Amino acid sequence: MWVERHGTGWRIRELVGDKKVTIESGYQNKTAAKAAITRMKADRWRGDYIAPRAGRITLNAWIDAWWPSYAATLKPTTQRTEDSRVRNHIRPMLGDLPLDEVDALAIQQLVSRLASGDWPGRRKLTPKTIRNTHAILHKVLDAAVAQRYLRVNPAGSTGLPRVRRQEMRFLTTPEIGRLLAATPEHWVPLVTLLVATGLRYGEAVGLRVGRVDILAGRLEVLETLHDGIGGVPIFTDPKSDRSRRTVTFPATVGHTLAPLLVDKGRDELVFRDLDGKRAVTRNFRQRVWPRILADAGLGKVRLHDLRHTHVAHLISAGVPLTAISRRMGHASIAVTSDVYGHLLAEVDEGVMATVVGMLPAPPDGGNLGGLGTEDDRTRLTFTDLPAGKRTS
Template sequence: MWVERHGPGWRIREQVAGKKVTIESGYPTKTAAKAAITRMSADRMRGEYIDPKAGRITLGSWIDAWWPSYAATLKPTTQRTESSRVRNHIRPLLGHLPLDEVDTLAIQQFVSTLAAGGEGRRPISPKTIRNVHAILHKLLDAAVGQRLIRVNPSGSTGLPRVRRVEMRFLTTPEIGRLLAATPEHWKPLVTLLVATGLRYGEATALRVGRVDVLAGRLEVLEAMHDGIGGVPIFTDPKSERSRRTVTFPPAVGHVLAPLLVGRDRNDLVFTDLDGKRAVTRNFRQRVWPRILEDAGLGRVRLHDLRHTHVAHLISAGRPLTAISRRMGHASIAVTSDVYGHLLTEVDEGIMTAVAGMLPPPPDGGNLGGTGSEQPGAGRNVNEVRAGQML
């Protein structure tokens, strides 16, 4: 590499494949250009050299190069959602920028635009913004790995806080109203969701050969998701522990039995109204809201039926380890994190059970005694302790 004058300033030149090429230009003095050569040479010796021209590749071009190999590692449903986020948000707002101009400020402005909307764009939720930002972070991390840029500028982005969606737990009377308002065709599906806590995709992927109504159990081996153009996608369950056997009471077997008679083992248990197609998104988007309206229940997500199932198990004092296995959670920590706040209801029952194990105290349980000769008689425990400390 060498320096030479270029217009009013100086530039760095190098011979590559027999041709003289400009590495960088625009240095105000010869000394500044030579100092840059020294830094570049040191970076090359350490294996940290970044070609300045590499950063001029647009983010859109880098998406085209990076996406196919990344998409191949994703489940079909994840590939569909992440592709949508890149196509609808990242490419339109940042795709035209060279990689070296996608800096911290540009990314922060990008996040603000997603949150505020405007110019024909609707605001999107904090959770969606975080999901979009996560993909952008992966994009830029890969660019760092290919030595197109030196650092990932998305690491310090301020992101909107995600508001926790409150879980809805239906009471026994509310469950009765829900089932009463459910059309006959859909009643077996809703009953199963309430009685087993299956994820919606696990229930809609259930096949005839995996249900044993006499034994009162079913096998969860697949999950179904909405694909492009309404074509269903069948995948492995959410985690390895989601592959499980789930039991159900005779009442559930009673409503499932008619759906199994005379059908092939590989047929789906639940179908759309035509009795042939897999359950479509029409159930979630149109049928379910009408059921809730008829039942007078307000806003209840289908996933809240799973939460309801867990809440009733916890209220009945069932062990958290058993609940975790039944739900197919990746670990008991997941169960505890999601439902731990409900355990206070169980604590009261535990204390009652523990009290029943022990003989009653001789003084009837009144701490400090009841006679006037006892110090602190007529005072509560805190008053007695305070008197002892004085």
């Protein structure tokens, strides 16, 4: 904080983000303004400080001051999506309110209006989008609390709509055959790779020639490609540290990829758009992919469902979750378990068959002490066990 002359008096200023903000004004002389700064710093040290007049700063003004430094910490794609939510949802509905009027009720009304379609966009937003928008607002107000413009974050007690996990679609082996048969020749290598490796879409289209070893049957995931503004591709680090990984693939995939690597430099992209020059754009996801599904008669299948399909087939083959987690580049095995744990019951029969094979056959052929038929044994209870054979 510092003091400076303002008109006939003096005011207190502070740098917020990269913008100068007036904290308080109207002091008759420089000495009085400096004394006020001393009191403010003492209050801040004790944790009691709330900037004078800070609550009258509008939410829009606070976002303007705080956003540049925050945006600089984000990946380009995250920056674009979060800026869109602030610009389209938060600013139009709350931006003109002073900070001290952005209370719990105002935030709850924002959530309700986004859910009902009663906002300038005139459409109902999904629970996930609403929660993401609220999360950004929470960050904005957290920063205001840290700056001592607010005592508490009013977004901390908002009731939010529940997000239902989007249903996964798993393709069977015959369906995978239909999918590849319906895929135009130019796109067969890309779709084949997605099915055979479980790569994320951005990891696949961002793959460079020097990171594919056809003879060894493996590739390295070191970056991800995203659609930028104006169709300019943006390359970022993978989703997490464990997403930087080596993924193996069978010889059939190698044969499919080999023609795409010929006469290309190590830093060139493996996959190109139809013109052979540009990186794969959103045109594939938005226009080509729906036509492939229609021709294959598969209904609604997201590109990400090819990743789910890959995992489902690995689980059905009894591959351990630890190996699947490494192959998928999940941040931890807990992520793998949370997303795909419900599929494990489908392979339980195979697990039990393996366990049975480990043990010698019982001398009585599996009849539990002559206790009758299988239906009878199903109804067996603790008190039905013969004396001397009960267990605790």
